[in-house]
Amino acid sequence: MTTEPTRVTLERTDHVLFIGLNRPDKRNAADLAMLAELALAYGELDRDPSLRVGVVFAHGDHFTAGLDLADVGPAMAGTGALPIPEKGLDPWGISTAQVRKPVVMAIQGICFTLGVELALASDVIVASRDAQFAQLEVARGILPFGGGTTRMPRIAGWSNAMRMLLTADTVSADEAHRMGIVTQVVESDPLEAATQIAHKIAAQAPLAVQATLASARAGVVDPAAEHQELPRRLGALMMTQDVQRGMQAFMTKKPAVFEGD
Numbered sequence: 001m002t003t004e005p006t007r008v009t010l011e012r013t014d015h016v017l018f019i020g021l022n023r024p025d026k027r028n029a030a031d032l033a034m035l036a037e038l039a040l041a042y043g044e045l046d047r048d049p050s051l052r053v054g055v056v057f058a059h060g061d062h063f064t065a066g067l068d069l070a071d072v073g074p075a076m077a078g079t080g081a082l083p084i085p086e087k088g089l090d091p092w093g094i095s096t097a098q099v100r101k102p103v104v105m106a107i108q109g110i111c112f113t114l115g116v117e118l119a120l121a122s123d124v125i126v127a128s129r130d131a132q133f134a135q136l137e138v139a140r141g142i143l144p145f146g147g148g149t150t151r152m153p154r155i156a157g158w159s160n161a162m163r164m165l166l167t168a169d170t171v172s173a174d175e176a177h178r179m180g181i182v183t184q185v186v187e188s189d190p191l192e193a194a195t196q197i198a199h200k201i202a203a204q205a206p207l208a209v210q211a212t213l214a215s216a217r218a219g220v221v222d223p224a225a226e227h228q229e230l231p232r233r234l235g236a237l238m239m240t241q242d243v244q245r246g247m248q249a250f251m252t253k254k255p256a257v258f259e260g261d
Contacts, residue, residue, distance in 0.1 A: 024060025
């Protein structure tokens with residue numbers, strides 16, 4: 001069932017929440033309404049136990065031109081903080097924790113500034129061959145504030161990150177793939193490939209998926225501490241019914257159907 005189209009559309013199918021940026025006449029530039037609705041959509045994905053994976057895509061020919069500075073700029077003046085409504089979750093994982101479930105992103109056309117940072121905060125990124133990426137903040141007299149300076153060097157490597165962050169150069173999907181920003185480049189609709197990946201993730205044991213994601217994120221910050229935490233994470237999973245389902249499926253050579261308990 002699809003919600004009435006607003007700045008962000010929502011559709012649920014088979015444990016997957018499809019989150020669509022829906023301002024195509026403005027190249028999906030994010031105004032205050034879109035930021036609020038996107039934060040609420042991430043909050044819904046995080047809280048709803050029936051949802052296991054999120055897919056973020058955009059209606060129209062472009063993913064996003066970034067922020068609508070004319071709309072958002074005055075509201076952020078003096079603070080530089082993105083407005084996150086109650087029950088919302090920061091999609092960039094800067095002001096609050098990231099969503100606990102995987103997010104797959106489908107990108108076509110331009111993906112600029114805060115859009116790149118949104119992608120960097122996701123887990124799997126599929127881009128069309130014509131996609132273009134740019135961090136334009138220095139050309140606007142500001143700096144990336146959605147995680148561009150904290151994630152880009154780690155993901156793309158220092159020199160690649162500095163080229164993008166300090167020159168405002170636009171890079172192709174193939175270049176972004178080479179740098180590790182993009183997971184996969186496709187000739188066809190990236191949403192199709194992203195959907196296939198999301199359904200593969202949704203078919204796995206959801207508690208194990210969430211624990212793996214949490215472990216990987218924690219390991220990036222402090223590998224030694226996370227290594228000490230792994231036995232606790234594994235011990236908690238071993239007490240779940242999904243482990244029994246997974247083991248039974250392995251023994252019988254049949255696909256497992258996980259319930260998330």
